[in-house]
Amino acid sequence: MIKKNFFFKGYRSIFTHDSPAIALTCCFIAIGALFKNLGFNIQESIFSTVLTYALPGSLVMAESMLIGASLLNIFLAVWIVNARLYPMAVSLFPLMMHRSQPKWKYYFSCHFIAISAWLIMKSNYKNIPKKHRIDYWIGIGSATVSVSVIGTFLGFSFSEYLNKDMMLGLAILNPVYFLCMMIGASKTIPVTLSVLLGTILGPIIYLFSPEWSILIAGIIGGTLAYLVGEHSVS
């Protein structure tokens, strides 16, 4: 089963000085308010946050519902937007794989892959023995989902008190926090170049292909950064 001390060590990562708790809560406050405006009830809003637990996907779902898109359209739009979760999973799970751990832990905990939990794990995994990293990861994921649920509840409950300026403030918080986290994580040539190229290419490619811009920018930028990194090592 799950080793409690590593689970709680992961859970407590949300309370550190550089924790994403504030940013996550604020973003999900905005999402909770958006859900209420869309006609969701409190159960549906929390159900959505727990089951989806990905901000861009939730936003796409909300926008698709506003224009009356079909379920197939919602599926495809969300799948394209959240396809970034695939490379995130592949670049994280090999760090946690251990023979002694049951497979269900990995299949269950892949649900926690999101920018905040991913960046916390990436910056802390070296301090955790490999055998117990999966328990630590489940702790981080449980903490970030808890915070998201609290944010959704607050946003839903107090949506009538949130004016346009407050919503704008909540909306800018998330990209700024993650931008700072990405810059903070840029400690090697390949990662620094990946962040730089992704930042430049993402908006440029958006002009030609809005739907695929994130994936194309990720593949081109990431591959170039990888090749430069390999070249500099050799």
Next chain:
Amino acid sequence: MSANIVYAILVTSLATFLSRFLGALTSEGIKETSKLFKWFNCLAYATLAALIARTIIFPAGVLVDASYYSRSIVVFLSLFVFFISKKNFVYPTIFSAICMAIINNYI
């Protein structure tokens, strides 16, 4: 719960879980020292950076109401706070929300 909303939530969560699950499944045979892993690591960082840049420059949702200039000013000022606060994540984050509300209201 309304059936349409529940179906939309289920479809959204399925579409999201698919990428996560496939990632977990395919990473079983990948070693953390392999070149494939390093490549995927670069892809993940570049994809996230592209997503964040797109969110700021071509936003969806409520951020559309803020002008391009106000978003840019807030991001640059927040990065300035990030660097002078010795790369603390919390100060620039809180600063960005307050700054955006002020800039959008008065400028």
